[in-house]
Amino acid sequence: MSNRAQQPATPSSSAATARDNPLWLQFWRDQRDDFHQAAVNPLLRRFWNGQDLAEGSRVFVPLCGKSLDLIWLLEQGHEVIGIELSPVAVAAFFRENSLKPSRRKIGKFVAWRHDRLTILCGDYFSLTATDLGTVAAVYDRAALTALPEEVRKLYVAHLERILPDTDKIFLLTAEEAETTETVATPPEIAAEVRHLYAEHFDIELTHAETLTEAGEFVDYKLYRLNAHPH
Numbered sequence: 001m002s003n004r005a006q007q008p009a010t011p012s013s014s015a016a017t018a019r020d021n022p023l024w025l026q027f028w029r030d031q032r033d034d035f036h037q038a039a040v041n042p043l044l045r046r047f048w049n050g051q052d053l054a055e056g057s058r059v060f061v062p063l064c065g066k067s068l069d070l071i072w073l074l075e076q077g078h079e080v081i082g083i084e085l086s087p088v089a090v091a092a093f094f095r096e097n098s099l100k101p102s103r104r105k106i107g108k109f110v111a112w113r114h115d116r117l118t119i120l121c122g123d124y125f126s127l128t129a130t131d132l133g134t135v136a137a138v139y140d141r142a143a144l145t146a147l148p149e150e151v152r153k154l155y156v157a158h159l160e161r162i163l164p165d166t167d168k169i170f171l172l173t174a175e176e177a178e179t180t181e182t183v184a185t186p187p188e189i190a191a192e193v194r195h196l197y198a199e200h201f202d203i204e205l206t207h208a209e210t211l212t213e214a215g216e217f218v219d220y221k222l223y224r225l226n227a228h229p230h
């Protein structure tokens with residue numbers, strides 16, 4: 001599964017995420033945030049309600065950037081906790097949305113808070129279950145796919161460690177369409193998604209669409225992952 005379509009500015013592959021962190025920090029300092037969406041993700045708007053979460057449920061948004069999806073999730077009545085490496089991104093999020101957060105050091109993170117929203121600023125791979133607390137669902141847009149392919153397995157393993165009781169993941173991916181695909185080819189679960197999640201989750205491909213971007217075909221897919229019964 002390629003990550004190119006979702007965020008073309010991804011740092012080059014590296015076996016350890018820590019080695020990519022300086023690159024992400026530099027992207028934000030240089031305002032190279034072309035992965036940022038100027039509007040709420042349309043698939044989130046269209047399909048989130050099917051998650052069937054209780055009013056006020058807590059939602060985790062890993063690698064959240066300054067996504068407007070955080071605001072939309074708050075508007076649905078959720079408590080939201082994001083994690084983002086770059087303080088430039090976190091500061092931009094609050095400034096651009098005219099919110100005045102409090103800031104407090106928690107373990108290896110700085111917690112920026114406003115009302116029902118917390119963004120922990122720091123490295124996802126340092127996050128503990130205690131830092132995070134209980135969450136009902138995960139919203140992943142360009143988080144898994146932001147990471148080098150060899151690190152994605154570690155990302156999923158870490159997610160399972162810090163969220164042992166979370167049953168639901170709403171996963172959005174974008175990948176370059178295979179040149180062999182034809183309109184008649186039914187959309188399929190990407191082999192990598194199956195490989196990463198199938199051991200612990202039932203995987204449903206809820207929606208797929210192919211769009212043309214800069215002359216290339218890009219497959220957008222929405223997966224709902226539901227943990228196997230404990």
Ligand SMILES: C[S@@+](CC[C@H](N)C(=O)[O-])C[C@H]1O[C@@H](n2cnc3c(N)ncnc32)[C@H](O)[C@@H]1O
Pocket residue numbers: 006007017021024025035036037062063064065066067083084085086089122123124125141142143146
């Ligand atoms: C492709 S962007 C996606 C941001 C957001 N999910 C969105 O939809 O706009 C990936 C984000 O992950 C952040 N990031 C990368 N590695 C991280 C890490 N190890 N811990 C926390 N955040 C990280 C980057 O700074 C960047 O903002």
